[in-house]
Amino acid sequence: MHFVDAKGILTGSGGHYGMNIYRGCTHGCVYCDSRSKCYQFTHLFEDVEVKRNAPELLEAALRSKRNRCMIGTGAMSDPYMHCEEELRLTRRCLEIILENGFGAAIQTKSDRILRDIDLLVEINRTAKCVVQMTLTTYDDELCSILEPNVCNTKRRIEVLQKMQERGIPTVVWLTPILPFINDTAENISAILNECVKADVKGIIDFGMGLTLREGDREYYYAALDRHFPGMKERYIKRYGNAYELSSPNAKELTELFQKICRENGILSNPQDCFNYMYEFPDKFPQLSIFDI
Numbered sequence: 319m320h321f322v323d324a325k326g327i328l329t330g331s332g333g334h335y336g337m338n339i340y341r342g343c344t345h346g347c348v349y350c351d352s353r354s355k356c357y358q359f360t361h362l363f364e365d366v367e368v369k370r371n372a373p374e375l376l377e378a379a380l381r382s383k384r385n386r387c388m389i390g391t392g393a394m395s396d397p398y399m400h401c402e403e404e405l406r407l408t409r410r411c412l413e414i415i416l417e418n419g420f421g422a423a424i425q426t427k428s429d430r431i432l433r434d435i436d437l438l439v440e441i442n443r444t445a446k447c448v449v450q451m452t453l454t455t456y457d458d459e460l461c462s463i464l465e466p467n468v469c470n471t472k473r474r475i476e477v478l479q480k481m482q483e484r485g486i487p488t489v490v491w492l493t494p495i496l497p498f499i500n501d502t503a504e505n506i507s508a509i510l511n512e513c514v515k516a517d518v519k520g521i522i523d524f525g526m527g528l529t530l531r532e533g534d535r536e537y538y539y540a541a542l543d544r545h546f547p548g549m550k551e552r553y554i555k556r557y558g559n560a561y562e563l564s565s566p567n568a569k570e571l572t573e574l575f576q577k578i579c580r581e582n583g584i585l586s587n588p589q590d591c592f593n594y595m596y597e598f599p600d601k602f603p604q605l606s607i608f609d610i
Contacts, residue, residue: 319365319366319367319368319401320361320365320366320367320368321367321368321370322367322368322369322370323369323370323371324369324371324372324375326375326379327339327369327372327375327376327379328375328376328379328389333387333388333596333597333598334387334388334389334390334423334596334598335379335387335388335389335390336389336390336391336393337372337376337389337390337391337411338369338391338393338394338395339368339369339372339391339395339397339407339408339411340366340367340368340369340395340396340397340399340401340402340407341359341366341367341369341394341395342359342361342362342363342364342365342366342367342395343363343364343366343395343396343399344364344366344399344400344401344467345396345399345427345428345465345466345467345468346364346465346466346467346468347427347464347465347466347468348463348464348465348466348537348538348541348542348545349464349494349496349528349534349538350363350534350537351529351531351534352394352395352534353533353534353537354531354532354533354534355531355532355533356531356532356533357394366395366399366401368401368405368407369407370407372407372410372411373407373410373411373414376389376411376414376415377414377418380414380415380418380420381418383420386418386419386420386421386445386598387420387421387596387598388420388421388422388423388446388448388595388596388597388598389415389420389421389422389423390422390423390424390425390595390596391408391411391422391423391424391425392424392425392426392450393425396425396426396427396428396468397424397425397426398426398427398428398430398431399428400467402430403430408434409433409434409437412434412437412438412441413437415441416437416440416441416444419444419445420441420445421441421445421446421447421448421598421599422438422441422445422446422447422448423447423448423450423595423596424438424447424448424449424450425450425451425452425491426449426450426451426452427451427452427465427468427469427474428468428469429469429473429474429476429477431449431477432477432480435480435481435484435486438481438484438486439484439485439486442485442486442487445598445599446598446599447486447487448486448487448488448489448519448594448595449477449478449481449486449487449488449489450488450489450490450491450595451474451477451478451488451489451490451491452474452490452491452493453471453474453475453490453491453492453509453512453513454471454492454493454494454495454496454500454509455471455500455505456471456472456504456505456508456509456512457500457505458470458471458472460499460500463545464496464499464500471509475512475516478490478512478513478516478518479515479516481516482516482517487519488516488517488518488519489518489519489520489521489522489585489591489594489595490509490513490518490520490521490522491521491522492506492509492510492521492522492523492575493522493523493524493528494527494528494529495523495526495527495528495565495571496528496565497527497528497553497556497557497563497564497565497566498549498552498553498566499546499549501526501527501565501566501567501568501571502567503567503570503571503574506526506571506574506575507574507578510574510575510578510579511578513584514578514582514584518584519584519585519591519594520584520585520586520590520591520594520595521575521579521584521585521586521591522588522591523572523575523586523588524588525562525564525568525572526564526565526567526568526571526572526575527562527563527564527565527568528563529561529562529563530560530561530563531561535559539553
């Protein structure tokens with residue numbers, strides 16, 4: 319990893335903001351879109367860029383906001399990758415969010431988030447906290463191939479359960495689903511049944527498939543050559559250089575997904591999930607001009 323002094327930390331406007339404390343990742347997921355060349359990395363993806371002044375930037379930014387809202391993190395780089403164990407920048411930023419009365423929407427694949435559950439409980443008590451967990455592969459052996467340097471799906475489900483026990487709402491990202499690899503009714507139903515048990519509020523699915531762009535595609539195909547001989551050629555024959563690679567089983571899997579969500583009162587439309595995550599509660603009045 320290497321350290322930089324960033325010029326800013328928040329992106330977006332209006333109802334919510336996003337932040338990325340780190341740039342790059344060490345989880346090693348074979349399908350990661352963040353590797354794509356369009357994001358213009360000037361360093362190796364695994365050589366994580368650390369915004370060491372992120373807490374100071376965040377504190378200054380939040381103090382300048384008149385209206386409190388949700389602060390999201392994890393969309394581009396997991397806030398709980400390996401270096402967070404030592405650096406604790408995510409934890410410090412959560413402390414600042416709590417101190418300033420904002421909410422947090424955190425996306426991760428890592429059980430390291432449990433270290434900060436005390437802060438998440440307090441943020442949820444005073445404002446709102448939503449934990450988002452990505453689940454793609456129920457089988458442990460296959461999961462270790464596709465997402466090699468992070469805890470497996472069953473452990474992530476335990477995280478969801480622990481959040482439920484503490485009253486913290488959760489949303490699951492059921493994406494990507496890889497054609498010919500984990501796009502089976504057995505895999506999808508196993509994950510969804512665990513989501514039901516964990517009482518998740520919503521599940522985000524973008525059509526039972528994955529996307530590949532320049533940079534991401536080459537890394538993914540190299541992984542296919544290592545672990546699934548002949549699979550790359552199967553992909554090329556069916557999809558060519560397409561950006562969106564929909565599973566041949568997409569219709570069946572989507573119907574299964576929607577049925578289980580409907581029967582259990584789980585949000586299944588992506589926009590509904592986003593609206594839920596980023597709606598800030600009216601637990602206390604917003605700041606007025608006289609409070610500044």
